Amino acid sequence: MQISPSPSPVSPPISPPDHITHEVQGSFLQWAPLLLIVLGVLSGIVDIKVSIDAHDQEQTQVALQRLRLQRPSAQPQPSPTVPPSEMISSIICTYRIEKPEAAAVAVESGGDCAICLEDFKYGDECRIFVSCNHGFHRACVDEWLVRNRHCPLCRGSVRGLRSANVDDQV
The missing domain is CATH 3.30.40.10 (Zinc/RING finger domain, C3HC4 (zinc finger))
Structure with a gap:
């Protein structure tokens, strides 16, 4: 019987050195406020644009309703051919x-x-x-x-x- 060598113990995963981890985290923390500001400004611009479009659409609907109310009938009246x-x-x-x-x-x-x-x-x-x-x-x-x-x-x-x-x- 032959004796097989025992399996070698599993080595722990190799982790990056601590100083690299701290640099990546520090770099993210340095840019995070600027990224949040840019996202906030873009979000605000989109929100304002949507509000303006909604207001314009509402004003258009109001104007169309006024025009419909001003016309006495939906049928166009024939123009008279003889002067009064x-x-x-x-x-x-x-x-x-x-x-x-x-x-x-x-x-x-x-x-x-x-x-x-x-x-x-x-x-x-x-x-x-x-x-x-x-x-x-x-x-x-x-x-x-x-x-x-x-x-x-x-x-x-x-x-x-x-x-x-x-x-x-x-």
Whole structure:
């Protein structure tokens, strides 16, 4: 029988020298406050950004609710194609340019429509304001009066004046 050598005792794990352990711990402790400060600042920046975004979203929702309350209905209202009657009553006359004499009236008021910038031609229906004597194509001025309450040239008020139709008087 052969005798086998006895197993050697297990040696304890090799640990780093104490001075290396103290250096690593000391280095971590030296940088830990700076690391905590940086993390705190970054956390604060993210928190502020989230708060601002939440506030902006809330303000947007409030603004949208105000807009919904201001609109009387969800259906868009068709815009009127004819100006209100008080606007029409402020026009002194409606006429059709048919004769050279009528063209002279158009030339006196400038020769062209200040709204569409086209010359008055024979056969055009025109309107003239009472207060300022400015003339325009009928279709142009009717569309203008739907949105505005003044003469396109002089900005004079065109409300509450009498009207006449030259074609009816001739």
